[in-house]
Amino acid sequence: MNKEKINKLRKIIDDIDLSILRLIIKRSLVVEKIGKIKNSNKDIIDKGRESKVLNKLIKLHSGRFPKDSIIRIWREIFYASAKVQLKTRKTFYPKRELNSIKLYKGGTSKISGRKKIIKLSSNESPFGPSPKALKAYKATTSQLSRYPELTAESLQKKIAEKFNLNPDQIVCGTGSDEVLIFAALAFCSPGDEIIHAKHGFEMYPIITKYAGAESVLASENNYKIDTNSILKNLNESTKVIFIANPNNPTSTYLNKSELKTFIKKIPKNIIVVIDTAYAEFADSKDYDKTFNLADKFDNVLITRTFSKAYSLAGLRLGWGYGSRSLIEVLRKMRPPFNITPGAIAAGIAALQDTAHLNKVVKHNSNVKSWFINEINNLDFKAYPTQSNFVFVIIPKKSGQSASLVYDYLLSKGIAVRHLLSYGLSDAIRITLGTKNELQNLLKNLKEFKKKNV
Numbered sequence: 001m002n003k004e005k006i007n008k009l010r011k012i013i014d015d016i017d018l019s020i021l022r023l024i025i026k027r028s029l030v031v032e033k034i035g036k037i038k039n040s041n042k043d044i045i046d047k048g049r050e051s052k053v054l055n056k057l058i059k060l061h062s063g064r065f066p067k068d069s070i071i072r073i074w075r076e077i078f079y080a081s082a083k084v085q086l087k088t089r090k091t092f093y094p095k096r097e098l099n100s101i102k103l104y105k106g107g108t109s110k111i112s113g114r115k116k117i118i119k120l121s122s123n124e125s126p127f128g129p130s131p132k133a134l135k136a137y138k139a140t141t142s143q144l145s146r147y148p149e150l151t152a153e154s155l156q157k158k159i160a161e162k163f164n165l166n167p168d169q170i171v172c173g174t175g176s177d178e179v180l181i182f183a184a185l186a187f188c189s190p191g192d193e194i195i196h197a198k199h200g201f202e203m204y205p206i207i208t209k210y211a212g213a214e215s216v217l218a219s220e221n222n223y224k225i226d227t228n229s230i231l232k233n234l235n236e237s238t239k240v241i242f243i244a245n246p247n248n249p250t251s252t253y254l255n256k257s258e259l260k261t262f263i264k265k266i267p268k269n270i271i272v273v274i275d276t277a278y279a280e281f282a283d284s285k286d287y288d289k290t291f292n293l294a295d296k297f298d299n300v301l302i303t304r305t306f307s308k309a310y311s312l313a314g315l316r317l318g319w320g321y322g323s324r325s326l327i328e329v330l331r332k333m334r335p336p337f338n339i340t341p342g343a344i345a346a347g348i349a350a351l352q353d354t355a356h357l358n359k360v361v362k363h364n365s366n367v368k369s370w371f372i373n374e375i376n377n378l379d380f381k382a383y384p385t386q387s388n389f390v391f392v393i394i395p396k397k398s399g400q401s402a403s404l405v406y407d408y409l410l411s412k413g414i415a416v417r418h419l420l421s422y423g424l425s426d427a428i429r430i431t432l433g434t435k436n437e438l439q440n441l442l443k444n445l446k447e448f449k450k451k452n453v
Contacts, residue, residue: 035085067236075191125311136349176318224252251385255286278387280309399452
């Protein structure tokens with residue numbers, strides 16, 4: 001190694017660094033002047049201008065630094081510039097993107113003045129947990145003074161046995177949401193990008209912001225994610241792709257062939273997360289319930305949950321399956337003891353109670369076609385579903401809108417999900433509850449039509 005040559009080159013770098021610093025200082029002074037001219041906090045961040053500047057810089061960039069690094073550097077400069085402009089208006093600053101998080105709303109769970117309601121707003125099981133799971137959960141109360149298993153190893157083994165998987169390729173989380181968070185935090189630096197559907201699960205843009213990353217919205221064809229749109233949006237900054245399959249809240253899905261063809265086109269350095277929270281309810285022959293894609297592609301993570309078909313939403317229990325190398329990374333993100341003893345025990349018992357699972361899934365299959373037909377007979381638009389809910393468009397006409405339908409049902413003690421927070425003001429989502437609950441809802445929808453249309 002020629003030390004003299006290296007020292008000379010380092011001296012050049014030192015001079016360049018000083019030049020860069022002087023330019024940054026100069027930029028900050030200009031930014032400060034612009035901030036004094038702007039009228040409100042809303043004017044500070046201009047995403048449109050940021051995008052134009054980045055596109056221009058990337059086109060001009062011909063150096064050796066990776067393009068994703070250039071994008072991250074400039075996004076940090078934009079954020080630092082925003083902080084300069086906001087310095088007289090705030091006392092502290094969270095990391096990039098946190099200020100823009102819209103808090104998760106969730107389905108309506110209470111109606112003022114009513115002790116009991118028909119809750120069809122959160123895609124929960126109408127039958128409660130497996131009696132075996134409940135018994136196993138209660139049996140752990142004597143362990144409350146002790147930490148649970150460090151890694152939920154016993155649950156991982158039972159999941160592996162159930163689905164014929166390798167337990168070393170499984171990671172458990174407090175709900176599948178936590179596994180999604182692991183993926184975002186593990187592979188995204190501030191300024192990177194995550195692609196997800198325009199009307200995908202509400203947590204995707206929130207999780208993206210946890211990582212300080214940018215959401216890139218893929219377009220849809222009749223509310224089904226357009227894989228070509230994802231491919232067109234890929235760039236050096238793309239680190240993760242979230243695909244809910246079936247999709248919440250639109251109930252659409254990508255079939256086996258579509259998914260496999262799509263994943264083959266994704267660079268191996270981009271993580272594809274296939275969120276299959278509703279997989280147990282899918283009964284179409286071309287829906288892929290297997291974990292083959294994660295076995296075939298090292299960059300694919302498939303997530304599942306105990307919240308829906310296994311009727312354990314209150315325990316917050318989920319898991320992910322991927323290649324050994326991928327799961328090793330995610331396990332470094334997992335906090336120790338993140339799954340409670342009760343959740344571990346109930347999860348194991350629920351996996352073993354196939355009769356309860358079959359009861360829940362069979363009921364869903366039995367009522368969904370009937371219910372969709374009944375909704376469509378009311379001149380609403382109910383979409384086919386591979387999940388335990390139905391996505392419904394309420395055509396706007398005199399005396400009718402999704403908002404009016406939602407409010408009317410609330411007045412009758414029935415909670416559905418008005419999809420405003422998803423940017424779908426003309427849509428509602430209805431959980432497939434018991435037959436009696438759905439008949440009650442239909443009766444009230446018919447009354448609404450008579451009174452308002």
